[in-house]
Amino acid sequence: MAHDERLVARVLADARDLVRGEIAELVLRRRATGYGPLYDLVADYPLREGKGLRPAICLSAAIAAGGRTEQALGSATALELLHNGFLVHDDIEDASTFRRGRATLFADRGVPVAINVGDATNILSVGVLLENVSTVGVRKALLVLREFERMARESVEGQAIELDWIAAGTFDLEDRDYVRMVYKKTCWYTVIAPLRIGVICGSPPGEGRPTEDELLDLVALGFHAGVAFQITDDVLNLVADEGAYGKESAGDLWEGKRTVMLLHFLRTVGAADRERALRLLTVARPDKDAGEVAWLAAAMEREGSIDHGRALAQRYSRKALELESRVLGPSRDDDSADYRHFLREMLHYVIDRTL
Amino acid sequence: MAHDERLVARVLADARDLVRGEIAELVLRRRATGYGPLYDLVADYPLREGKGLRPAICLSAAIAAGGRTEQALGSATALELLHNGFLVHDDIEDASTFRRGRATLFADRGVPVAINVGDATNILSVGVLLENVSTVGVRKALLVLREFERMARESVEGQAIELDWIAAGTFDLEDRDYVRMVYKKTCWYTVIAPLRIGVICGSPPGEGRPTEDELLDLVALGFHAGVAFQITDDVLNLVADEGAYGKESAGDLWEGKRTVMLLHFLRTVGAADRERALRLLTVARPDKDAGEVAWLAAAMEREGSIDHGRALAQRYSRKALELESRVLGPSRDDDSADYRHFLREMLHYVIDRTL
Numbered sequence: 001m002a003h004d005e006r007l008v009a010r011v012l013a014d015a016r017d018l019v020r021g022e023i024a025e026l027v028l029r030r031r032a033t034g035y036g037p038l039y040d041l042v043a044d045y046p047l048r049e050g051k052g053l054r055p056a057i058c059l060s061a062a063i064a065a066g067g068r069t070e071q072a073l074g075s076a077t078a079l080e081l082l083h084n085g086f087l088v089h090d091d092i093e094d095a096s097t098f099r100r101g102r103a104t105l106f107a108d109r110g111v112p113v114a115i116n117v118g119d120a121t122n123i124l125s126v127g128v129l130l131e132n133v134s135t136v137g138v139r140k141a142l143l144v145l146r147e148f149e150r151m152a153r154e155s156v157e158g159q160a161i162e163l164d165w166i167a168a169g170t171f172d173l174e175d176r177d178y179v180r181m182v183y184k185k186t187c188w189y190t191v192i193a194p195l196r197i198g199v200i201c202g203s204p205p206g207e208g209r210p211t212e213d214e215l216l217d218l219v220a221l222g223f224h225a226g227v228a229f230q231i232t233d234d235v236l237n238l239v240a241d242e243g244a245y246g247k248e249s250a251g252d253l254w255e256g257k258r259t260v261m262l263l264h265f266l267r268t269v270g271a272a273d274r275e276r277a278l279r280l281l282t283v284a285r286p287d288k289d290a291g292e293v294a295w296l297a298a299a300m301e302r303e304g305s306i307d308h309g310r311a312l313a314q315r316y317s318r319k320a321l322e323l324e325s326r327v328l329g330p331s332r333d334d335d336s337a338d339y340r341h342f343l344r345e346m347l348h349y350v351i352d353r354t355l
Numbered sequence: 356m357a358h359d360e361r362l363v364a365r366v367l368a369d370a371r372d373l374v375r376g377e378i379a380e381l382v383l384r385r386r387a388t389g390y391g392p393l394y395d396l397v398a399d400y401p402l403r404e405g406k407g408l409r410p411a412i413c414l415s416a417a418i419a420a421g422g423r424t425e426q427a428l429g430s431a432t433a434l435e436l437l438h439n440g441f442l443v444h445d446d447i448e449d450a451s452t453f454r455r456g457r458a459t460l461f462a463d464r465g466v467p468v469a470i471n472v473g474d475a476t477n478i479l480s481v482g483v484l485l486e487n488v489s490t491v492g493v494r495k496a497l498l499v500l501r502e503f504e505r506m507a508r509e510s511v512e513g514q515a516i517e518l519d520w521i522a523a524g525t526f527d528l529e530d531r532d533y534v535r536m537v538y539k540k541t542c543w544y545t546v547i548a549p550l551r552i553g554v555i556c557g558s559p560p561g562e563g564r565p566t567e568d569e570l571l572d573l574v575a576l577g578f579h580a581g582v583a584f585q586i587t588d589d590v591l592n593l594v595a596d597e598g599a600y601g602k603e604s605a606g607d608l609w610e611g612k613r614t615v616m617l618l619h620f621l622r623t624v625g626a627a628d629r630e631r632a633l634r635l636l637t638v639a640r641p642d643k644d645a646g647e648v649a650w651l652a653a654a655m656e657r658e659g660s661i662d663h664g665r666a667l668a669q670r671y672s673r674k675a676l677e678l679e680s681r682v683l684g685p686s687r688d689d690d691s692a693d694y695r696h697f698l699r700e701m702l703h704y705v706i707d708r709t710l
Contacts, residue, residue, distance in 0.1 A: 034508065035539070038515035089474060093467035112448035112518050115470060119444060120511040122477070126504045130497070138493055142485070145500070149481050153389065156475040160393035163467050184390070 011342040015059050016052030022077040041117045045084040048100040054079045057194035060339040067202025074132045075197045078125040085121030143200050151193035158185025173263045187226025217327040224320035231313035234259040253293050256281045265305040366697040370414050371407030377432040396472045400439040403455040409434045412549035415694040422557025429487045430552045433480040440476030498555050506548035513540025528618045542581025572682040579675035586668035589614040605652050611636045620660040
């Protein structure tokens with residue numbers, strides 16, 4: 001559990017509520033002037049209960065940098081929209097049928113509609129970013145757009161790396177291959193960009209604020225925290241109960257997803273078990289045998305692959321914590337203290353989940 | 356044939372070459388720093404031979420407004436990229452297996468890769484638009500971004516309307532339903548936005564140039580020209596030979612696409628033939644009978660539905676021509692005369708194709 005669980009829960013809930021309100025209002029506006037049924041579908045994923053992690057990081061970073069919530073609210077909303085647009089497309093790409101307790105959009109409405117809704121969601125996020133001009137001025141609005149472009153580019157590159165592994169049936173991968181993929185696919189849009197965008201929106205006015213160095217430090221911090229976050233998510237997917245975690249148990253094994261744990265297992269296990277695992281992994285999901293999936297989960301545990309994942313996540317978490325005090329600056333006793341504290345607690349939250 | 360066929364061909368070819376050069380350079384740059392294999396696929400569609408219509412309209416509008424090619428080249432490149440990103444997604448949504456003489460991307464590489472490549476192409480276009488700041492300044496760069504957001508939004512709304520017709524099996528539609536869908540899905544990104552963005556980039560510096568009224572006139576002009584263009588395309592799809600037109604003959608009937616001709620036929624034909632047509636249209640493409648497709652094409656001709664389409668296209672073309680002299684201003688004897696002339700010829704080109 002996080003050291004200050006209540007603070008983390010409150011900041012997440014506040015950010016989620018604020019951003020959901022923005023999205024609901026935006027969808028109403030678009031419905032009024034555009035083709036309504038499209039926007040009902042655009043609103044579907046964002047209004048299902050998500051963690052609100054990205055908006056919370058963005059808003060907290062803005063306040064920790066000395067700014068106000070209003071300055072970063074548009075950007076936080078756009079982050080949440082883009083995240084959901086990606087999820088709609090990801091669910092098709094991964095053939096996922098289940099998202100936040102309900103059928104995925106493509107499973108419900110078909111692939112064509114889902115592709116178009118994902119595109120519409122991404123376009124909506126650009127619309128929100130263009131409105132930033134009135135809250136943070138032209139210069140920062142353009143800086144934030146650049147961050148979004150970079151973040152989205154890293155995400156599709158990370159996705160391309162993973163899709164190419166799948167298409168080629170590649171399983172001979174080192175931890176560093178995985179880490180590079182996750183740096184692009186997850187870290188940028190889950191941690192790095194929310195941090196950088198929050199700091200850009202919240203930092204005091206004036207050319208050159210924040211500095212290039214400050215923004216680079218946030219890449220390093222977000223990278224380490226993001227890798228820890230993703231590995232932890234993958235560990236939980238393997239070991240958590242269906243009920244407690246909200247996703248199906250060992251869904252990643254059914255999907256054949258390359259995780260550090262699976263890659264470790266395939267590198268270290270004997271030839272016979274390796275062959276048995278690969279036979280399972282390369283079979284299409286509906287044809288997979290539940291007994292074999294259970295065998296693989298247990299074999300990975302025995303082989304020390306789960307522990308390998310936990311240890312790697314902790315290594316990245318600790319490095320993130322080291323960076324954190326330098327990058328986010330010393331604690332101050334002002335209005336921003338809570339949000340600075342939240343950002344720290346988020347790192348602890350990631351670590352503690354791995355234990 | 357257009358009145359000045361050589362001019363049209365030259366302006367199209369010049370625009371195509373310029374933009375292809377930009378895209379090739381951009382892809383090289385992204386390859387150098389990002390995940391290379393993704394950008395090979397991003398370059399695939401843009402480097403297949405397209406008409407180059409959108410860049411040609413954009414560049415010509417910039418020069419007709421008194422500007423230079425360099426001021427609009429980034430925007431024209433972004434238009435072409437976004438067009439191709441949409442095509443990659445459209446091909447999945449329409450289950451099209453054939454594009455510019457080769458297999459569509461999803462048919463070749465699968466749906467997951469194609470969705471991601473479409474997203475990457477769209478993101479690349481945003482990157483190009485952000486570089487506009489250095490060529491047209493901050494104010495115009497933001498105006499152009501707003502145009503892109505509007506254009507993309509109209510496109511996905513038009514696509515949503517059409518996808519909803521397909522999902523619900525709706526064929527009871529009036530010309531005005533079709534026109535509204537095409538206004539959103541085709542006119543905005545094929546004519547309206549290229550015109551407006553070209554004029555924004557090429558107009559003399561100064562706040563409030565071009566004026567809101569000038570930009571609104573371009574919506575009317577682009578709407579009429581765009582509807583004429585799309586209906587003409589649909590007529591050619593029905594009547595052209597396979598070889599001459601470059602697409603399969605009557606592909607729209609195989610696809611069950613709602614065109615003004617088909618909708619007219621279903622509104623006017625007797626009950627028995629209507630039932631026979633609907634049976635064919637609601638059957639999945641691979642199960643369609645070639646004899647029935649040929650019957651429908653001939654019946655539509657007999658029923659006067661092709662003539663109805665031609666007449667409607669001509670009505671929109673003539674209205675566009677009326678608007679054109681008022682909106683684009685009188686001919687002047689300067690460097691921009693050729694490009695002004697090109698924009699006029701494009702309208703004639705659309706009309707003449709329908710005859």
